[in-house]
Amino acid sequence: MGLQKCGLNLNSAGKELLPHGSLEFPCAGYSDKYTENPENIIPWHWHEELEIAYIKEGTLRLKIQSKSFFLEKGDCFAINSNAIHYASAFPSCELQTIVFSPSLITGNNESVFAKKYILPLISCTSFNGYLLKSSENIETSSYFVNAFEALEHEIPGYEFIIRENLSKFFFFLYNQFEKEIESESIELNNDNHRIKKMLDFINSNLTENLSLSDIAKAAEIGERECLRCFQRTMQLSPMQYILKYRITHGADLLIKKPTRRISDISSLCGFNSPSNFSKMFKRFYNCTPKEYRNRS
Secondary structure: OOOOOOOOOEOOOOEEOOOOOOOOOOEEEEEEEEEOOHHHOEEEEEOOOEEEEEEEEEEEEEEEOOEEEEEOOOOEEEEOOOOOEEEEEEEEEEEEEEEEOOHHHHOOOOOHHHHHHHHHHHOOOOOOEEEEOOOOOHHHHHHHHHHHHHHHHOOOOHHHHHHHHHHHHHHHHHHHOHHHHHHOOOOOOHHHHHHHHHHHHHHHOOOOOOOHHHHHHHOOOOHHHHHHHHHHHHOOOHHHHHHHHHHHHHHHHHHHOOOOOHHHHHHHOOOOOHHHHHHHHHHHHOOOHHHHHHHO
16 A cells, blocks of 8 residues: 555545545555645645644644644654644654544444444544654554554555554553543534534635625624634634635645636635735745746
């Protein structure tokens, strides 16, 4: 199997559509180098799979809902299923990740592994993510390293090695959250549920003149709660998110549609004029849309 090519394919709600592995073995590994340049940012997104990230070299800033983390060489970070997250190198890093379906460990939802351990863990509202520092939990971090090396080099029987080490890793996490699991009811995190509705609305109506009221109504909440929800989960206001999404979407279209006029692309991204699009684009990318297209 080896490693898959890095890249995100997100729907309008920020859900990742890229398949990770196969039906027979739902697990994929990724390795890439990142810089602090805007085009290297890993945007806000979420997926149903579990994820473990490992810093091979350099440093990384990672945000997951209302929390921010600074990861250094050797640090390991676990991300829960459906947890919305974002990352950017600071100033550069080599990042290794494994993304996999819980079924790789459980087999099916009726197994003891699912009912007793994995489903209660991924349903725990206290578990969005978990940081393992390089100076701590060395044995647990080694589970990731063993699994990644087996996947990368396709060691004979790598499927068994990966499943065994990921099972050990998540049993460790279960023990860290056991008290919270016992005390919490199994329910979706309200902020997570609301933010997905609002992102879906924004991204589906990108060309419209969106207001705070429109966005709040999409999640059936008031404007103040809308602002608080965005701040808690993304550390941005709704309008800041919209601007950032429009600019990054425009950068993507400049490359994917090289024959389209820049004025057309500015309209597709919801800008009222090409000049405003160019002005905002230069603020983010330190170059004009035309320069960005030619450079890329």
